[in-house]
Amino acid sequence: xxxxxxxxxxxxxxxxxxxxxxxxxxxxxxxxxxxxxxxxxxxxxxxxxxxxxxxxxxxxxxxxxxxxxxxxxxxxxxxxxxxxxxxxxxxxxxxxxxxxxxxxxxxxxxxxxxxxxxxxxxx
Numbered sequence: 001x002x003x004x005x006x007x008x009x010x011x012x013x014x015x016x017x018x019x020x021x022x023x024x025x026x027x028x029x030x031x032x033x034x035x036x037x038x039x040x041x042x043x044x045x046x047x048x049x050x051x052x053x054x055x056x057x058x059x060x061x062x063x064x065x066x067x068x069x070x071x072x073x074x075x076x077x078x079x080x081x082x083x084x085x086x087x088x089x090x091x092x093x094x095x096x097x098x099x100x101x102x103x104x105x106x107x108x109x110x111x112x113x114x115x116x117x118x119x120x121x122x123x
Contacts, residue, residue: 002032003026003035004022004098004114005022005024005098006094006095006115007021007022007023008020008021008117009094009119010120011122012086012119012122013121013122014087016087016121018119019080019082021078022034022079022081023076024098026077029073030054032100033051033052033098034051034072034097034109035048035049035096035098035107035110036050036070036094036095038052038090038093045095046107047093047104047105047107048068049070049081049105051105051108053101053102057093061105067084068081068084069081076122079096080113085120086119091120092117094116094117094119095113097110097113098110099112104112
């Protein structure tokens, strides 16, 4: 397991943008696929996006495709989630997750999780 520290959440209005960051201290970041998930009150954790360990491939949920962009900077041990055109239904706690050589949508295949950052979008 690795330690993950998220930041960048906040309260915004519909149509605004936010960028979430997730720092993974340590020297093995480039071996990990990274994912972003979210969970709204009373709902199950939902996959948002994933990125492969070499940034060659990305994967998005249909609900965010075209609005969100995942990226990573292996030199900074950081993964980002740029969220544009935010909607009230994007309101949730957002979690980043790490898995060795995996970046898919199954939350159970990730072995390390951040503490979560709240994103609230008002209408």
